[in-house]
Amino acid sequence: ELQLVESGGDLVKPGGSLRLSCAASGFTFSTYNMNWVRQAPGKGLEWVSSISTSSTYIYYADSVKGRFTISRDNAKDSLYLQMNSLRAEDTAVYYCARAIPSAGKGFDYWGQGTLVTVSS
Amino acid sequence: SYELTQPPSVSVSPGQTASITCSGDKLGEKFACWYQQKPGQSPVQVIYENRKRPSGIPARFSGSNSGNTATLTISGTQAMDEADYYCQAWDSTTVVFGGGTKLTVL
Numbered sequence: 613e614l615q616l617v618e619s620g621g622d623l624v625k626p627g628g629s630l631r632l633s634c635a636a637s638g639f640t641f642s643t644y645n646m647n648w649v650r651q652a653p654g655k656g657l658e659w660v661s662s663i664s665t666s667s668t669y670i671y672y673a674d675s676v677k678g679r680f681t682i683s684r685d686n687a688k689d690s691l692y693l694q695m696n697s698l699r700a701e702d703t704a705v706y707y708c709a710r711a712i713p714s715a716g717k718g719f720d721y722w723g724q725g726t727l728v729t730v731s732s
Numbered sequence: 733s734y735e736l737t738q739p740p741s742v743s744v745s746p747g748q749t750a751s752i753t754c755s756g757d758k759l760g761e762k763f764a765c766w767y768q769q770k771p772g773q774s775p776v777q778v779i780y781e782n783r784k785r786p787s788g789i790p791a792r793f794s795g796s797n798s799g800n801t802a803t804l805t806i807s808g809t810q811a812m813d814e815a816d817y818y819c820q821a822w823d824s825t826t827v828v829f830g831g832g833t834k835l836t837v838l
Contacts, residue, residue, distance in 0.1 A: 647827070649775075657767070657775065657818050659827035671825045674733070707774060716763030716781035718820060722774040 614638035614721060616708050621726030628698050628730070634691040634708030634723055642666075642686040645711040647719060648693050650704035650728075660706070661693065665713055676702075698730045734823035736830035743836045744809045752833045754802040754819030762821045764802035766795060769832075770815045778817075779804060811837050 620632040634646070648660040661682040662671045670682055681694040691708050705727050709719035736756045744750035754764065766779040777786050779795035782802065792807045802821075806813055814837045819830040 649827075649829075656816075656832040657769075657820075657829040659829060662825075662827065669825075673826065709775075715822075716765070718763075718765030718777055718780040719767070719775075720777050720780070720786060722776070724774055 616710065616721060616723035618706060618708050618723045618726035621706065621728045623729045623731065624698055625732050626699060626730055629694070629696045630698065630728060632693040632695065632706055632708075632726060632728070636689045636691070636710070639710075641684075641689040643713075645713045646682075646684055646691045647709045647711055648682060648691075649707045649709055649719070649722075650702075651707070651725075652701075652704040655704075658704070662711070663691070695728070698728075700730050702728060703730045704728060734821075734826075734828050736819055736821060736828050738817075738819060738830040738833045740831070741834045741836065743838060744806075746811060746837055747808055750806040750809045750813070750835055750837075752804045752806075752817050752819075752835065754804070754830045755800055756802075756821060756828075757800060759800050759802055759821060760798045762797075762823075764795070764797045765820045766793075766802075766804045767818045767820065768813075768815045769818065775818065806835075809835075809837055813837060 615637045617635045647662045663682045679697045683692045705725040707725045709722045767775040769775040782797040783795045
């Protein structure tokens with residue numbers, strides 16, 4: 613069964629750090645681009661970051677550039693998001709989503725999400 | 733930065749056709765995807781590459797993309813289709829989502 617399971621969400625103070633993980637199973641992880649997408653409470657979807665199959669290509673939204681770092685370990689079928697200098701506006705459910713590395717395919721499977729709350 | 737604009741809400745009667753638009757500069761020159769999200773659930777892809785349906789998505793969901801507008805059409809709308817719908821496209825190396833449309837079936 614195909615699964616993406618996020619973990620690591622927590623309550624953290626402004627300026628703090630957090631590391632999210634996404635464990636993949638049921639498919640060949642190394643053949644998919646992976647992404648983080650977040651959703652603030654009651655708001656829409658916001659793309660955060662993408663990483664290619666072998667980590668060659670990495671992209672970030674302007675809102676997190678310089679503060680967040682995406683990475684993956686294909687040997688462990690895992691995706692990560694290191695989040696530093698957290699702000700209140702980073703409060704959201706963070707989803708990992710896989711994407712076939714071909715133009716137009718989009719995000720064909722999403723995890724259940726993990727909640728990050730940034731508050732003093 | 734690139735923006736995608738969706739109407740905040742659309743209403744449709746059961747059995748009728750619902751159309752949700754997504755507007756962006758020269759959007760028709762890009763690929764568009766659509767996602768459905770029900771309350772408390774993760775998004776589900778319903779359209780990719782402008783008009784293709786993933787396995788398991790009912791045939792009543794269809795998509796088109798031309799000019800500056802992509803459209804998600806739901807024919808014979810059912811109560812279970814009530815959800816938020818998001819369009820998505822790429823702007824160079826970044827991913828852009830529309831603001832979302834709440835579809836109400838009443």
